[in-house]
Amino acid sequence: MSHDIDKEDLSAYLDGELPAPRRTAVESHLESCGECREELARIKRAQTAFRAHGRLPAPAGLERSLRRPAPSRERLGFALAAGLVALALLLSGKAFKPQINAVFNQIMGMISGAASTVGSGK
Amino acid sequence: MPTPDELLAHLDRVYTLALRLAGNPADAWDLAQDAMLKALKGLPAFRGDAALDTWLFRITVNAWKNRNASASWRWWERRVSLDPLGEEGSVPKLAEPGPEGALEADESRRALEAALAALAPEDRAALVLRELENKSYQEIVEILGIPMGTVKSRLHRARLELARALEPRS
Numbered sequence: 001m002s003h004d005i006d007k008e009d010l011s012a013y014l015d016g017e018l019p020a021p022r023r024t025a026v027e028s029h030l031e032s033c034g035e036c037r038e039e040l041a042r043i044k045r046a047q048t049a050f051r052a053h054g055r056l057p058a059p060a061g062l063e064r065s066l067r068r069p070a071p072s073r074e075r076l077g078f079a080l081a082a083g084l085v086a087l088a089l090l091l092s093g094k095a096f097k098p099q100i101n102a103v104f105n106q107i108m109g110m111i112s113g114a115a116s117t118v119g120s121g122k
Numbered sequence: 123m124p125t126p127d128e129l130l131a132h133l134d135r136v137y138t139l140a141l142r143l144a145g146n147p148a149d150a151w152d153l154a155q156d157a158m159l160k161a162l163k164g165l166p167a168f169r170g171d172a173a174l175d176t177w178l179f180r181i182t183v184n185a186w187k188n189r190n191a192s193a194s195w196r197w198w199e200r201r202v203s204l205d206p207l208g209e210e211g212s213v214p215k216l217a218e219p220g221p222e223g224a225l226e227a228d229e230s231r232r233a234l235e236a237a238l239a240a241l242a243p244e245d246r247a248a249l250v251l252r253e254l255e256n257k258s259y260q261e262i263v264e265i266l267g268i269p270m271g272t273v274k275s276r277l278h279r280a281r282l283e284l285a286r287a288l289e290p291r292s
Contacts, residue, residue: 007278008274011281012274015252017258039282042281042282043282043285049288050249050253050284053231053235055135055138056137058136059147062137062155063130066130066133067130
């Protein structure tokens with residue numbers, strides 16, 4: 001059997017995508033060609049099977065993730081400001097640590113001085 | 123302008139396309155999420171030149187192409203499973219056939235998935251757009267960004283491969 005049609009036209013025929021003259025050509029070819037009739041039946045079976053099993057629903061968590069509100073600009077700004085304050089406190093604590101130690105040592109010195117004075121009975 | 127809810131009503135359809143493009147549920151999740159976030163962001167620019175679903179599918183395909191273009195994505199893709207159903211337990215249930223029917227349906231589904239896994243992602247996408255979404259060839263051209271002749275040949279080849287996989291083994 002000579003194939004005066006393009007085999008891919010069988011899919012386009014099934015999909016109703018052929019212009020009228022080519023559709024007519026495919027139809028008249030199908031009347032005389034068992035091989036192409038069989039191929040058309042096979043692609044129809046594939047179509048039916050894919051339509052039955054091809055679609056899969058999105059996981060529920062995916063929709064939840066898309067509906068979760070993104071953090072607002074205000075919230076982001078607040079978080080940034082709080083972070084900066086915390087950082088500043090941390091850094092200032094480090095900067096003042098020597099002075100705090102010096103004041104502590106001074107107080108301890110005064111206490112021990114007073115204690116020794118009391119102890120000596122002066 | 124469509125609302126975000128109207129957009130999210132298409133999520134199952136976007137996910138199905140993403141799953142067939144990416145080839146596995148984990149990457150499909152990322153791809154569908156990426157595409158939907160892009161669409162939600164771009165919603166004010168949607169002019170209605172194309173149908174909303176066509177616009178969404180185009181965004182999904184472009185997001186997939188961008189991911190595919192990155193070397194790290196290609197590296198990752200080579201290492202992940204191509205089984206879109208994932209583990210055995212995650213196979214979605216079919217519409218209540220009898221025990222024999224259930225077995226046959228499950229077998230034919232597995233054969234179909236195996237054949238789909240062997241196809242190129244663009245072939246699977248063309249099948250989704252034609253068989254499930256009923257898109258015209260011209261719309262598929264616009265969504266996938268490939269010539270009309272390629273759409274025709276991809277669809278025909280993909281259907282023949284699926285048909286071969288579904289034929290009873292002699």
